[in-house]
Amino acid sequence: MRSYAITIYAFLYAPICLIVLFAFNAGRHAADFTCCSSKWFDKAFSNPFMIEALTNSLIIAGTTAVLATVMGTMAALGLQQVKGALRVAFDALTYIAIIIPGIVIGIATLVALVTFFGFVNPLLDTVWPEWLGTAPRLNMGYASVIAAHTLFTMALVIVVVRTRLQGMDRSLIEASTDLYATPWRTFRQITLPQILPAVMSGFLLSFTFSFDDFIIAFFVAGANTTLPIYVFASIRRGVTPEINAIASVVLGISLVLIVAAQRLRRR
């Protein structure tokens, strides 16, 4: 039984380790492995396309995480007062947003936004005053990726924060209210400190999800490239040690975030 468990752990981790190992390969191919060189990392970080993709990914993940955390926490707090049919509907939407495959979110967002833009852009052209120059055109880009990522991640934050709220001691909140604290003050001094670990872990999970997502961004990123899209396109052109170096960076970032999120959840 124990050796079986060890085998599973080896199965889960060996491929990841292999990638990191070969990112340090000084040789040209996997077959001639010579330890150790950071040349593929240097090459990756002097590649302007990779830097641009990385920057885009960080901007998108950061904005998504902030939006999802604020909106998700607000909803989790609000839901405490909601019961009945409305609650059932809200819970159903939350679970659907979490469980629905990314490809469906990607397609639906693409189709809906393109239809919406197709309707709004001509309208903008007609109403835009001439002295302001050409009318701006709405298009796929940062905003569409962030909007789609926020859908899934805010649902995640709702679940994480709500679980924490359920385990919270209600008597403190009641005491605070009895002492005539305003709702905002009760929130800031009683509720927030207690749910903060869950809120922060929701933030980190949202960041990680958005940073790692390929399929949703693939549909709605328009002309922008995120890091996973760049890696996917590079893999299509052929496997190189440089991809291993980029992959190692991505793995490192996710690892730090997820371990931090886990620790916060345990508090």
Place this chain on the structure above:
Amino acid sequence: MNRVGGNGAHRLTAMLLLPTTLWFLLLLVTPLIVVFVFSFGERGVAGGYTPAFTLAQYANLPARLKAFTNTLTLAPLGTLCCLLIAYPFAYFLAVKANSKIKPLLLTLVIIPFWTSFLIRTYAWIFILGGRGIPVLLGAAGIDDVRLINTPFAVLVGIVYGYLPLMIFPIYVSLEKLDKRLLEASSDLGANRLKTFLQVTLPLSMPGIVTGSLLVFILLMGEFLIPALLGGGKVFFVGNALVDLFLQSRNWPFGSAIAVTLVVIMLIAIAVYLSVFARDKSQRQVSMI
């Protein structure tokens, strides 16, 4: 907040829920309705969509039959493989593992699930591809083995990608299991197999159902694993969707395929909820 009184509290609750509700309506419900409407339309001259009401797109579904049959064989098969491999492992974690290092062991399962799916799948191109395992086999005298771009490679990718998602719910259900039941069963003379079949397995059913449906639903929409490890030979519905929406831009047909896919998934969820209703306490199972 009860003191604030009826109207004020209601307004606060509404304000707290407003952004999320807007997001759900504008970016989940409306887009799904638009896709549904598109599936009855016709393709525009330059791609995209022309309004119409026709069932032609649905009648055309057999044109992508191979994608559906591939998905509907490999998704259940992959789910089953995940289940068979995950169960003994989850059992070990829940029942046998040292409780001091259990949190660490659990974290080690969760980490891979949250690290880039793309890169974890890419790792297998590296391992199964021309310079990986086939080279080792060649050195051992076994030549001309093709692993990458086969159903086998896709299956390996599936198990690798979704194993943690299967382990976790099963672990949760086994963890809750009252160990005294196992003792009672053996005291009453049941052997280990009988105890497993009559006590452990039925009690862990909610975890098995949750894990299997989560994995199955996500596999139905899978794109990356067949794209990277199936190399155009083993393709899923997800690959057909990417082709129809991003390359050939036949949106109505793509929408019809997407709607069909969602209907299959809804049926799966309906089954899930009907089995699930027996044990409400399992609802909080999550991978987070």
